[in-house]
Amino acid sequence: MMNDSLSQQIACRDHLRVVEPHSSDSRALISLRGVSRFYDGGTITALKNVDLEIEAGDCVAIVGASGSGKSSLVNMLCGIDLPSAGIVLWEGRPQLTRQDWTNLRRLSIGIVFQEFNLIPTLTALENVELALFGRGLSARRRRSRAATVLEDVGLQHRTNNVVTKLSGGERQRVAIARAIVNEPKLLIGDEPTGNLDSNNAAKVAHLMFRLCAEQRMTLVLVTHDEKLAVRCPRRVRIRDGRIVEDASKAVPSPPIQWQAAE
Amino acid sequence: MNLVGLALRNLRRRPIRTCLSILGVGLAVGSALALIALSRSIKDSTQEGMNEMGDDLVVMQKGASDIFGGFIPEQMVARIAAIPGVVRASGELFMFAPSAGDRSVLTEGWPDTSYLWKKVPLREGRVPSPGERHVAVLGEAAAASLGKKLGDELELLGETFRVIGIANYTTIVNRGIVLVPLIDLQEASYRTRQVTMIHVNVDRSGGPAKLSRVRTSIEALGNLTASTTNEVLNNDRNFAILEAVSLAVSIIAIAIGALNVLTALVMATQERTREIGIFGAIGWSSPRIITSIVIEGVLMCAIGCILGALLSFAVALVFPNIPGIGDLISFKPHVAVIAPILVAALALCIVGSLLPAWRAVRLVPADALRRI
Numbered sequence: 001m002m003n004d005s006l007s008q009q010i011a012c013r014d015h016l017r018v019v020e021p022h023s024s025d026s027r028a029l030i031s032l033r034g035v036s037r038f039y040d041g042g043t044i045t046a047l048k049n050v051d052l053e054i055e056a057g058d059c060v061a062i063v064g065a066s067g068s069g070k071s072s073l074v075n076m077l078c079g080i081d082l083p084s085a086g087i088v089l090w091e092g093r094p095q096l097t098r099q100d101w102t103n104l105r106r107l108s109i110g111i112v113f114q115e116f117n118l119i120p121t122l123t124a125l126e127n128v129e130l131a132l133f134g135r136g137l138s139a140r141r142r143r144s145r146a147a148t149v150l151e152d153v154g155l156q157h158r159t160n161n162v163v164t165k166l167s168g169g170e171r172q173r174v175a176i177a178r179a180i181v182n183e184p185k186l187l188i189g190d191e192p193t194g195n196l197d198s199n200n201a202a203k204v205a206h207l208m209f210r211l212c213a214e215q216r217m218t219l220v221l222v223t224h225d226e227k228l229a230v231r232c233p234r235r236v237r238i239r240d241g242r243i244v245e246d247a248s249k250a251v252p253s254p255p256i257q258w259q260a261a262e
Numbered sequence: 263m264n265l266v267g268l269a270l271r272n273l274r275r276r277p278i279r280t281c282l283s284i285l286g287v288g289l290a291v292g293s294a295l296a297l298i299a300l301s302r303s304i305k306d307s308t309q310e311g312m313n314e315m316g317d318d319l320v321v322m323q324k325g326a327s328d329i330f331g332g333f334i335p336e337q338m339v340a341r342i343a344a345i346p347g348v349v350r351a352s353g354e355l356f357m358f359a360p361s362a363g364d365r366s367v368l369t370e371g372w373p374d375t376s377y378l379w380k381k382v383p384l385r386e387g388r389v390p391s392p393g394e395r396h397v398a399v400l401g402e403a404a405a406a407s408l409g410k411k412l413g414d415e416l417e418l419l420g421e422t423f424r425v426i427g428i429a430n431y432t433t434i435v436n437r438g439i440v441l442v443p444l445i446d447l448q449e450a451s452y453r454t455r456q457v458t459m460i461h462v463n464v465d466r467s468g469g470p471a472k473l474s475r476v477r478t479s480i481e482a483l484g485n486l487t488a489s490t491t492n493e494v495l496n497n498d499r500n501f502a503i504l505e506a507v508s509l510a511v512s513i514i515a516i517a518i519g520a521l522n523v524l525t526a527l528v529m530a531t532q533e534r535t536r537e538i539g540i541f542g543a544i545g546w547s548s549p550r551i552i553t554s555i556v557i558e559g560v561l562m563c564a565i566g567c568i569l570g571a572l573l574s575f576a577v578a579l580v581f582p583n584i585p586g587i588g589d590l591i592s593f594k595p596h597v598a599v600i601a602p603i604l605v606a607a608l609a610l611c612i613v614g615s616l617l618p619a620w621r622a623v624r625l626v627p628a629d630a631l632r633r634i
Contacts, residue, residue: 075628080539080543080626080631081626081629098626099547099548102542102545102546102547102548103545109545117539118540121271121272121274130544131545133550134546139263142263143263
């Protein structure tokens, strides 16, 4: 729950409206309740008692300075790290174990990292195919599905190239393809344009917004790039491990219009 | 692409390390196969040699530690020959006898009237005549290795023997043997009126029941054990020790091979911690990640095992040409030896691969992704 000073701070911004915290019985896609993350035996606090709810279809930018805790927050949202305190709920169900999160990431959450995180010895197609393991698909269906998604991101001519031979922009598109190949409900981009030049950054950002709109995916975008953040209808600002602002645009745009905004 | 394809890619990424690990496993498996096959081959060769003599029973001193170690009074031969069902019996003194140039040769002494002389497959020359002393019949391999031909003199236990015959036995042990009159060997070795074993032929018309009755009757004479040629080496302590040592060295060799695989995998997984974090981040379960790493270990081990088996066959081909060894024992790797060693090596590698695999999945993906 936000405190009064925070509500006032948010209310001061005339172009933003205060977002009331979601009630505990809402059916948010993902909810953080009192989540804290400590490192080094508690000497370093990355997140402090964070409450956050993200509804299905939201397009959320998480912004903040370097070291503010936004990566820790996004790690909690996709379960690649576990909270030291508090709980994370997916569609109202608490996700307690690593196995719970593994299942979610395999089926419902796609992640795009700043540093691409592709397997360097594999081709674009094989990197995308990796995300389809454990879904009971035959190798042929995996290949076919991966090829289709690579085509969606405009890399049909690069499918059999080893990813180290691709440009930064192309690699990030492979990473996006890998993230969406399972048609996740939630797509998380952790500084997805951070390692790209402005031209490629714009293309990648456009691609993510377009795909989310087309596939009705919830998008959480971690960025320190205000220009990118401003394209998201909802922005969550984090500072020193606390959410200091959680705001939506006065006239929120439905996800399908994000593409037009580009 | 599947998990095996992925594992192969990873192995190809570090070709030198992968090749060295495979070579380590191959040498370990090859050594283990060679050692165990060798010890078995020594036993088998001795067994075949005994079978070639055509015995139904071999009588030894009860509790004798090995085929050289028991001594029986020579007069026991006549008592055994008198047992109903025994067709014939012959004493034999059996030992490694020192020859010229610090060489020892496998030497058997038979009574000059023994039926065994009649069964010697002579290539040339003759067997000793009754009462003839200080003469020897050499197996072909023994003649070749000692450089002796008919009419040459041979020194055994400080005595001089004249070569009067060359025998072409088929088994490796008998091909390397020197046959002399029993009395000469007894005197030269200070074993007067003693034999190490008694060869017995039984009337076969009575079948196994008669053989069993004869065995019982022989053992009733006291302090004797009668065994078939297939059983006689089972209680031989020398062979038991040889097999135990071979097995122990083989286990150490295979463990070292598995350690090679383990080291390679530990290093590989440490280098690839970030990649393993990626697998976790895209929803690979811990068992799947573990499986992919274990497959790498198993692939290295399997290739190493094939290499080791091929090495052992190569050694088997070269073995007969090794001077001083090849004419004494044969070396034949076969499935009964290869299969258990390969299974043991693979099992060790799987267990060894589980450690780095477990280490790899211990980290949460976020921690793994932070690694350089």
